[in-house]
Amino acid sequence: MSCEQFDRWLDEGRPETGHAVCRAHAAACPRCAAALSAALEIDALLASDLAPAPAVLTDHVMARIARTRRAEWKLEPPAFDWWVRAAAEPSVALALAVAALLVWRGDLLLTLASQSLAWLGAGLASMSAVAPATFAPATRAALWLTMLTAAPWASWLLFRWSEALALPHVAGHRVAGPRGARVS
Amino acid sequence: MKPSETIARSKPVAGGAASDEEVVARARAGDAEAFRVLVERYRDRVYGLALRIVRSAPDAEEVAQDAFVRAWLALPRFRGEASFSTWIYRIAARCAFDRALTLKLRRGREAVIEAAGDVAAPGEGAPRTALVRQLDALVATLPPAQRAVVTLYYLQDRSVEQVAATLAMPENTIKTHLSRARAALRAAWLAREGGESR
Numbered sequence: 001m002s003c004e005q006f007d008r009w010l011d012e013g014r015p016e017t018g019h020a021v022c023r024a025h026a027a028a029c030p031r032c033a034a035a036l037s038a039a040l041e042i043d044a045l046l047a048s049d050l051a052p053a054p055a056v057l058t059d060h061v062m063a064r065i066a067r068t069r070r071a072e073w074k075l076e077p078p079a080f081d082w083w084v085r086a087a088a089e090p091s092v093a094l095a096l097a098v099a100a101l102l103v104w105r106g107d108l109l110l111t112l113a114s115q116s117l118a119w120l121g122a123g124l125a126s127m128s129a130v131a132p133a134t135f136a137p138a139t140r141a142a143l144w145l146t147m148l149t150a151a152p153w154a155s156w157l158l159f160r161w162s163e164a165l166a167l168p169h170v171a172g173h174r175v176a177g178p179r180g181a182r183v184s
Numbered sequence: 185m186k187p188s189e190t191i192a193r194s195k196p197v198a199g200g201a202a203s204d205e206e207v208v209a210r211a212r213a214g215d216a217e218a219f220r221v222l223v224e225r226y227r228d229r230v231y232g233l234a235l236r237i238v239r240s241a242p243d244a245e246e247v248a249q250d251a252f253v254r255a256w257l258a259l260p261r262f263r264g265e266a267s268f269s270t271w272i273y274r275i276a277a278r279c280a281f282d283r284a285l286t287l288k289l290r291r292g293r294e295a296v297i298e299a300a301g302d303v304a305a306p307g308e309g310a311p312r313t314a315l316v317r318q319l320d321a322l323v324a325t326l327p328p329a330q331r332a333v334v335t336l337y338y339l340q341d342r343s344v345e346q347v348a349a350t351l352a353m354p355e356n357t358i359k360t361h362l363s364r365a366r367a368a369l370r371a372a373w374l375a376r377e378g379g380e381s382r
Binding site: 034038041042046050051057058060064068 | 219220223224227228229236245252253256315316319320334335338339367373374377
């Protein structure tokens with residue numbers, strides 16, 4: 001066994017594997033004997049008690065706790081399986097209707113979409129004619145960014161709203177008890 | 185104030201007899217005296233862990249306080265999947281890492297150069313042996329993650345699995361931290377002994 005292998009054995013926490021060989025090596029090598037002695041000493045010291053906490057710690061903790069209101073966060077299990085809840089969502093029904101329409105009369109849907117976009121474009125163009133500075137490139141970029149950020153939130157709000165509309169008392173997890181915890 | 189928002193008062197808990205599970209169950213129900221028992225049981229270890237990570241006695245005390253208050257607030261959500269000790273050490277380690285980062289940034293701004301021997305102050309002049317103090321000073325020179333791993337390893341019955349669960353790290357990462365910490369501490373310890381013998 002080499003001294004490097006012995007060091008590796010010490011670094012690994014002196015596992016049982018190779019224990020006898022390593023001990024024999026340490027008996028013949030003063031450098032590794034010193035390393036083993038240091039490792040044992042460090043081990044014993046680290047296993048000894050840590051610095052004790054100040055005596056007032058418990059009282060300080062209890063004083064803070066006495067000023068603290070604790071929330072009773074209890075999540076009630078949903079009344080229905082997720083697929084039942086999803087099927088009852090107006091937003092899901094709307095999405096299914098659009099998907100069905102896309103399959104059945106895709107051309108009609110595309111025409112409707114193009115007409116809507118054209119209508120929206122005309123509206124924006126008329127607005128920019130009134131206030132051209134509003135639609136400067138930087139403003140347009142900012143508007144796009146805002147819309148991109150807001151779209152997921154709007155979708156989520158629509159989903160939650162439709163859920164509350166369809167299943168007012170049983171949808172999803174409800175938090176019972178006071179909401180939030182405040183540490184005064 | 186609603187009844188659920190008040191801290192329930194009850195007769196004092198016999199701390200020595202009850203198991204952690206029993207005391208935790210009572211504390212979960214809002215029994216502050218039961219929680220006091222838990223604080224008494226774990227205060228030294230939580231404080232010691234915090235001190236090893238933040239390396240400052242006043243900051244370690246604040247971290248320990250924060251950890252216990254957070255534990256109290258989160259107790260209703262504690263499901264007992266891990267032991268209370270693992271859970272409270274995890275909270276304390278997170279609080280301590282956050283505080284260590286804040287301190288590092290603050291010290292960086294103020295350009296304060298700290299000496300390892302100064303910052304590893306034990307609590308309230310406790311009777312610590314010279315050797316333990318010397319080792320504390322050496323541990324203080326390790327990176328925060330290694331300090332936490334080494335401390336937790338000995339707090340948690342030398343179980344790599346438990347340390348990994350506490351710090352939410354893979355077991356191999358814990359083994360690597362331990363291995364590097366052992367090597368660094370041994371080298372520093374031998375260098376110190378060499379210096380003393382000269």
